[in-house]
Amino acid sequence: MILISSDMQPFSPERSADVRKATGQLRQAAQERHIMVGSAVRDFPLRFSSRYRRLLGGEFNMLTPENAMKWDVVHPQRNTYNFSQADRIVDFASKREFAVRGHTLVWHKALPSWLTKGNFSPDELRSILKDHITTVVGRYKGKVYVWDVLNEIINESGQFQPSIWHTALGEQYIADAFRIAHQADPSAKLFYNEAGAEGLTPHTDAVYELVRKLRSQGVPIHGIGFQMHIDAVEGLDYEGIRKNLERFSKLGLEIHITEMDIKVQDLPGTMEERLKVQAEMYRKIMQVASSIPNFKAWVQWGLTDKFSWITDSLPAGKKDSPLIFDKYFRPKEAYFSMTDTLRRGRKPGGK
Numbered sequence: 001m002i003l004i005s006s007d008m009q010p011f012s013p014e015r016s017a018d019v020r021k022a023t024g025q026l027r028q029a030a031q032e033r034h035i036m037v038g039s040a041v042r043d044f045p046l047r048f049s050s051r052y053r054r055l056l057g058g059e060f061n062m063l064t065p066e067n068a069m070k071w072d073v074v075h076p077q078r079n080t081y082n083f084s085q086a087d088r089i090v091d092f093a094s095k096r097e098f099a100v101r102g103h104t105l106v107w108h109k110a111l112p113s114w115l116t117k118g119n120f121s122p123d124e125l126r127s128i129l130k131d132h133i134t135t136v137v138g139r140y141k142g143k144v145y146v147w148d149v150l151n152e153i154i155n156e157s158g159q160f161q162p163s164i165w166h167t168a169l170g171e172q173y174i175a176d177a178f179r180i181a182h183q184a185d186p187s188a189k190l191f192y193n194e195a196g197a198e199g200l201t202p203h204t205d206a207v208y209e210l211v212r213k214l215r216s217q218g219v220p221i222h223g224i225g226f227q228m229h230i231d232a233v234e235g236l237d238y239e240g241i242r243k244n245l246e247r248f249s250k251l252g253l254e255i256h257i258t259e260m261d262i263k264v265q266d267l268p269g270t271m272e273e274r275l276k277v278q279a280e281m282y283r284k285i286m287q288v289a290s291s292i293p294n295f296k297a298w299v300q301w302g303l304t305d306k307f308s309w310i311t312d313s314l315p316a317g318k319k320d321s322p323l324i325f326d327k328y329f330r331p332k333e334a335y336f337s338m339t340d341t342l343r344r345g346r347k348p349g350g351k
């Protein structure tokens with residue numbers, strides 16, 4: 001057995017056949033472009049896998065707790081908060097000087113049943129929401145760099161997503177949520193994070209209108225997060241994405257890619273062929289994103305294919321590999337295509 005010092009080797013591939021090593025190249029290339037690179041993080045492997053901690057610590061400088069800050073985890077009863085998972089993740093981040101993307105304060109999912117089944121009046125809900133945002137944001141004041149204040153509030157047809165918040169409180173809760181968060185931590189950046197809003201569609205037109213209105217009303221919203229859960233078989237309109245990101249950037253908003261992964265389970269061909277298609281998609285999305293002036297952060301929705309919500313719930317008979325490290329923690333083609341793209345863009349006039 002060969003023992004390699006962890007200082008030299010930020011991850012330990014299980015198969016020696018793969019000779020290419022990831023050594024923080026992505027983070028370094030991104031840093032040179034003033035872009036943060038991150039991963040969604042789970043409490044369990046962070047606690048129990050040193051390999052997970054090493055890879056995360058060696059390759060990224062930002063993280064998002066994947067589930068640990070959601071309502072059902074941090075606020076399991078009306079008068080009980082539980083920050084044990086979130087605290088551990090934020091501690092890791094503080095020690096490594098990682099930026100934290102807090103995720104998420106207002107969403108229609110991951111809500112505890114005391115809340116969804118509580119038959120609360122609008123006034124009660126307003127005060128519950130205020131207490132939640134004030135408590136959670138307050139706890140991590142100065143430690144969370146950016147909060148996803150709103151998550152997925154407009155649906156594909158451009159309508160407000162039904163939720164307990166919207167149904168009881170109407171549109172007003174949106175501006176209120178930003179203001180309350182701002183009061184709890186005036187230095188945190190406040191974002192609206194949306195799913196499927198990458199391209200130019202009626203959905204994104206509605207998102208754009210909402211954000212434009214909030215900005216014009218002086219609501220403290222500083223950025224927009226594009227989740228980017230991509231299905232490779234559907235393809236992408238890169239020019240549409242570029243134009244879309246550009247228009248949000250022109251509003252003066254910071255742009256983050258917040259939940260990047262690319263499903264390949266329905267692509268034809270061998271897994272090797274599919275991963276080549278995937279790597280090209282990662283490359284092109286990075287090309288587009290890094291050409292946008294206010295683009296500041298790229299977050300993978302999971303560290304490795306071993307810990308992904310896509311591979312967690314695969315339909316029978318399907319295989320997938322949506323992230324940039326495989327299930328053995330080895331860097332994939334996508335890792336190198338992204339790194340390469342960032343490096344090329346570094347040259348003067350090379351953007």
Ligand code: XIL
Pocket residue numbers: 066067151195227259309
């Ligand atoms: C997902 C997590 O990855 C899963 O582990 C969990 O079971 C469900 O939520 N959009 C979001 C994320 O904003 O919070 C979701 O995360 C994925 C879709």
